[in-house]
Amino acid sequence: MNKIAYSAFIAFVASLATLVSISALSSSEHDTTGGENLEPITLEQLAEHDSADSCWKAIHGRVYDITGYVPDHPTDEEVILEWCGREASEGWDNKRPGVPHSPRAQERLERYLIGRLVDEEGEPVETSATAPVATDFRSDTGTAQASLPPAEDERLARAMLGLPLDGHYRGVFTDRGSIQVNVTFDLREGRIHSLEYRHLSYRGVDYLALEESDERYPVMLQYRQIAERFEGEPITRIFALYQPERVVDDIDGYSGATLRGAKVISAIRDALNRGVYAWP
Numbered sequence: 001m002n003k004i005a006y007s008a009f010i011a012f013v014a015s016l017a018t019l020v021s022i023s024a025l026s027s028s029e030h031d032t033t034g035g036e037n038l039e040p041i042t043l044e045q046l047a048e049h050d051s052a053d054s055c056w057k058a059i060h061g062r063v064y065d066i067t068g069y070v071p072d073h074p075t076d077e078e079v080i081l082e083w084c085g086r087e088a089s090e091g092w093d094n095k096r097p098g099v100p101h102s103p104r105a106q107e108r109l110e111r112y113l114i115g116r117l118v119d120e121e122g123e124p125v126e127t128s129a130t131a132p133v134a135t136d137f138r139s140d141t142g143t144a145q146a147s148l149p150p151a152e153d154e155r156l157a158r159a160m161l162g163l164p165l166d167g168h169y170r171g172v173f174t175d176r177g178s179i180q181v182n183v184t185f186d187l188r189e190g191r192i193h194s195l196e197y198r199h200l201s202y203r204g205v206d207y208l209a210l211e212e213s214d215e216r217y218p219v220m221l222q223y224r225q226i227a228e229r230f231e232g233e234p235i236t237r238i239f240a241l242y243q244p245e246r247v248v249d250d251i252d253g254y255s256g257a258t259l260r261g262a263k264v265i266s267a268i269r270d271a272l273n274r275g276v277y278a279w280p
């Protein structure tokens with residue numbers, strides 16, 4: 001192998017090794033269970049180191065003494081000092097709302113590791129991944145800039161991705177000028193709740209007003225079953241209604257084929273297209 005090719009090979013191997021070690025570090029980022037050998041540190045002890053003279057931070061169950069790093073942090077000092085002496089995972093995971101620090105920063109952080117966070121009984125303090133901070137006053141220069149509260153951020157992001165937002169929905173299936181299916185439901189975290197029919201009719205017959213003795217009454221029961229069986233189901237499950245016999249029982253010999261599951265899908269999709277009717 002000539003010299004240039006050999007150097008290129010060594011550089012390649014070295015960069016691979018760096019990548020592997022960085023990913024190993026980032027995967028340990030949320031590890032709160034390991035590190036038994038680390039010095040146990042309580043919230044009380046942590047709280048004593050809350051200034052530029054001595055700045056300790058607990059991040060995902062581990063404690064770091066970052067006093068020496070504060071002047072080097074690429075923002076105004078107050079941004080990072082604000083989190084000294086306390087549980088700082090929220091700040092770490094949200095250097096900007098929803099944006100965590102880079103693997104490079106994680107690598108840097110590990111240099112300052114001094115212990116693990118424990119409660120008064122010496123048990124590890126669990127910290128899960130945190131939601132974006134409620135208000136963020138950082139800008140490029142690290143100074144005042146208000147941002148949307150997290151709920152609004154989330155709504156905006158979901159809307160931009162075309163994902164349905166949580167809320168109360170209403171929608172209809174109409175054929176030849178008359179409404180046949182009118183539904184209402186709530187969507188919570190992408191799941192259907194409280195699906196109800198505000199109107200259900202076919203060829204002039206109001207199914208919601210049918211007497212039990214009516215021969216079509218079992219079909220109405222099947223529609224009701226749909227509503228019950230979708231309680232808490234992900235919205236994507238509605239497509240099962242293309243084969244309603246998978247969803248409803250064969251009541252009194254009425255097969256799923258009698259039921260037009262596609263009308264319910266259509267009404268639900270109409271509701272989603274219209275958007276949130278009322279916020280939760």
Ligand code: HEM
Pocket residue numbers: 057066069073074075079080083088089091092094095096100101102103104105108109112138
């Ligand atoms: C926990 C409180 C902390 C907050 C609120 C915070 C906030 C920020 C902000 C606002 C930036 C600049 C904006 C940006 O790059 O997008 C930044 C960048 C950075 N911070 Fe922090 N920081 C914190 C803790 C730390 C700690 C403890 C370290 C390392 C010991 C660190 C290392 C870095 C590095 C290396 C960057 C450059 C960008 C990156 O690699 O992600 N930060 N931080």
